[in-house]
């Protein structure tokens with residue numbers, strides 16, 4: 001029996017299927033009319049598609065609404081500066097500015113009103129609560145908040161919950177770790193890469209075992225690692241506690257999370273967002289479990305620049321069945337599988353870079369960075385994995401390790417990798433959004 | 444509805460809070476501090492209203 005204390009907002013998190021769908025339809029209609037009334041960008045798109053202000057009456061009508069893509073934000077950069085026609089409120093009501101990292105093109109400017117900012121922290125509070133963050137916790141955020149939205153709302157959500165939150169920006173990794181130990185914090189949040197990097201620094205530079213520090217909870221964001229079972233296991237082993245995932249985006253908000261019961265994927269926050277999966281090669285909706293689709297998201301309650309049917313170009317699939325936590329919010333199995341433009345054919349085989357991380361992290365001695373490059377030699381695709389070898393490794397051991405790795409990669413991906421071993425510590429460390437896949441074909 | 448909360452009653456109380464904020468602003472809005480703080484409080488209030496507005500409407504339907 002799950003207690004009421006499991007939930008941040010029990011009525012919404014445990015709604016029955018029919019009521020939840022009715023709520024979503026009402027909320028979709030409301031945000032559709034909001035952007036229709038307030039934004040020339042949206043209204044222009046919808047009128048061009050033959051839709052009117054009152055066109056949304058049923059679920060079938062939602063499917064007729066044109067998708068929003070990153071390209072649509074090209075309308076930015078003009079008045080009301082810098083948001084242009086995507087802005088839905090008077091500019092004087094905007095209190096927060098952030099922008100996307102621009103890893104997939106020109107950065108998108110993202111305005112928020114004060115009410116939006118409260119909404120952000122409310123979404124994060126839902127996530128943190130579901131992962132077991134409680135008022136008595138002391139939480140460290142080893143990240144320098146900046147122009148990107150990352151961890152800002154995590155900070156405010158901790159405040160809202162009542163945790164004591166310690167901002168760990170500016171400091172170097174070693175200083176952060178010393179502060180965490182000194183203050184006896186019992187939780188923190190970071191990218192999977194950084195969670196592992198911190199453990200490595202604690203062991204090598206402080207001669208300490210972070211398992212003994214009393215850390216009880218770690219939230220991950222920014223990269224898919226926390227739902228890759230081998231990466232998760234490494235983090236949990238290094239810190240001696242549970243690690244849970246969360247996925248959000250600047251344009252969308254914080255829309256999904258792994259609860260503390262390990263549902264094998266991400267719960268979608270269905271009372272705040274509509275998440276649809278569309279077939280990879282058409283716009284047909286995917287509602288059956290187990291079939292990959294690209295993720296399209298609507299944020300219901302944001303005011304300044306909500307996204308309506310935003311094509312994230314990320315891929316996932318619905319999971320069959322519910323979760324021990326009792327939430328009725330559906331689950332995306334194994335979370336986000338990767339970006340549509342990263343799931344690509346190499347030598348005629350469908351390839352997802354996440355699989356490589358899964359394999360590499362299943363070798364406990366491979367703790368360093370790695371990078372995958374696909375290129376073309378003549379008409380042939382070439383796939384190369386550059387990876388850091390263990391710090392101490394005999395030639396003989398390295399040869400065996402590389403042989404094993406190569407055969408595991410072949411088994412999991414059906415591809416023959418060229419492997420280039422490099423010295424430990426010679427590749428750059430990422431604090432956020434590690435970019436480990438590069439497709440150089442056609443470039 | 445779960446958690447034994449009367450959604451209509453809850454939403455009515457939130458609306459009432461909005462009206463009280465109107466009154467605070469009407470009375471003291473010429474004081475910048477009052478006007479700006481009311482605006483912040485409205486942001487927080489909205490966070491709850493968006494949660495429960497539709498649940499209140501759907502309750503007992």
Ligand SMILES: [Zn+2]
Pocket residue numbers: 259260261263267323324325326327
């Ligand atoms: Zn769950």
